[in-house]
Amino acid sequence: MTKPIYLDYNGTTPHAPEVIEAMRPFLETEFGNPSSSHWYGIRPKQAVEAARRQAASLLGCAEGELIFTSGGTESNNQALKSIGGARFAQGNHIITSQIEHPAILEVCRALTRYGFSITYLPVDGDGLVDPEAVAAAITPKTIMISIMHANNEVGTLQPVAEIAKLAREKGILMHTDAAQSLGKVAARVDELGVDLLSVAGHKIYAPKGVGALYIRRGVAPEIFCHGAGQERGIRAGTENVLGIVGLGAACELAERELEHNAAHMRLMRDRLEEGLAGALTDIRFNGHREKRLPNTASVSFMGLAANRILDEIGLEVAASAGAACHADQVKISHVLEAMGIPEDWAKGTIRFTTGRMTTEAEIDRALDVIVAAVKRLRG
Numbered sequence: 001m002t003k004p005i006y007l008d009y010n011g012t013t014p015h016a017p018e019v020i021e022a023m024r025p026f027l028e029t030e031f032g033n034p035s036s037s038h039w040y041g042i043r044p045k046q047a048v049e050a051a052r053r054q055a056a057s058l059l060g061c062a063e064g065e066l067i068f069t070s071g072g073t074e075s076n077n078q079a080l081k082s083i084g085g086a087r088f089a090q091g092n093h094i095i096t097s098q099i100e101h102p103a104i105l106e107v108c109r110a111l112t113r114y115g116f117s118i119t120y121l122p123v124d125g126d127g128l129v130d131p132e133a134v135a136a137a138i139t140p141k142t143i144m145i146s147i148m149h150a151n152n153e154v155g156t157l158q159p160v161a162e163i164a165k166l167a168r169e170k171g172i173l174m175h176t177d178a179a180q181s182l183g184k185v186a187a188r189v190d191e192l193g194v195d196l197l198s199v200a201g202h203k204i205y206a207p208k209g210v211g212a213l214y215i216r217r218g219v220a221p222e223i224f225c226h227g228a229g230q231e232r233g234i235r236a237g238t239e240n241v242l243g244i245v246g247l248g249a250a251c252e253l254a255e256r257e258l259e260h261n262a263a264h265m266r267l268m269r270d271r272l273e274e275g276l277a278g279a280l281t282d283i284r285f286n287g288h289r290e291k292r293l294p295n296t297a298s299v300s301f302m303g304l305a306a307n308r309i310l311d312e313i314g315l316e317v318a319a320s321a322g323a324a325c326h327a328d329q330v331k332i333s334h335v336l337e338a339m340g341i342p343e344d345w346a347k348g349t350i351r352f353t354t355g356r357m358t359t360e361a362e363i364d365r366a367l368d369v370i371v372a373a374v375k376r377l378r379g
Helices: 017-028 039-059 072-087 102-114 131-137 160-169 241-256 258-279 306-313 334-338 360-378
Strands: 066-069 093-097 117-121 142-146 173-177 196-200 211-215 283-286 296-301 323-326 329-332 349-353
Touching: 017 039, 017 241, 039 066, 039 196, 039 241, 066 072, 072 102, 072 142, 072 173, 072 196, 072 211, 093 102, 102 117, 117 131, 131 160, 142 160, 160 173, 241 258, 258 283, 258 296, 258 349, 258 360, 306 349, 306 360, 329 334
Parallel strands: 093 117, 093 142, 142 173, 173 196
Antiparallel strands: 066 211, 196 211, 283 296, 296 349, 323 329
């Protein structure tokens, strides 16, 4: 059986061949604990530090400003909880947006049980946060602002650098979740001006279960995981050497091929969008048309249900829904809802995302499948 065409790269990515090769020795022969002082610990320790250099180079930070985690969700948890705890005496107010990933929104909701106050900023119809709204939301008790670099559903890029400048002027820490932007657009901490930045390995062709958190030098978080003192004593636990090596290789690859990969992904996405627009009526594209990731197409099909479309194309094209429809109920994603997308449009929203491995032939085949499915469903 031929596998479906994969157009869900924002969901996860395949392992890059270069990543697999880098990890191979640590799967087959280099099993040592990097904390061990004997011979078997030497190469794993060197590999962890080499990966740290690779990740730091991609982000434009010092090696000592990076700690490895189990993924983007942990990085977000650590950023908000450890900084929130460390700065609680200074204030209890955090600003975020209504369209963040659940790995931010659920953490914020949990923090309210411990005395924190959260402001959830609205977005406009393109999914953009207004920096003026951020400025207006700041209070004397504000200790952190967390705004994602790029939205995972519609691809809109936020004005993080502008918001970070506001935060810095007020002595407020700025965090951004860059899980979706790394490897697709530049995400250097010196250019963004952020104090904390979250990385998810499986979004950039590295394994699942590994990520990183950038913490600017001078920022003092609470210890997140107590133990033997790994990762600067902030996150104890024997390092996931295999995953960390894979993340490092993926970061090096992302930095080296950023412009090439971004151009390729954009070409594939535009080919898909142009093909859909030319073959179908009553469709719309969500998110900012310019300020967006090069690989993301959020497409709404008027009058149709996303799950019906996915059922029709599922054996031939893999994509994800922006709404879940069950019986007489439609659950629209919080992102589309915050953007004010009308329900008749939102309930038929599919996210197609391209990657470094997507080909023109795959896009053309996917177009045939999607267009035929939509026409069948519309009768």
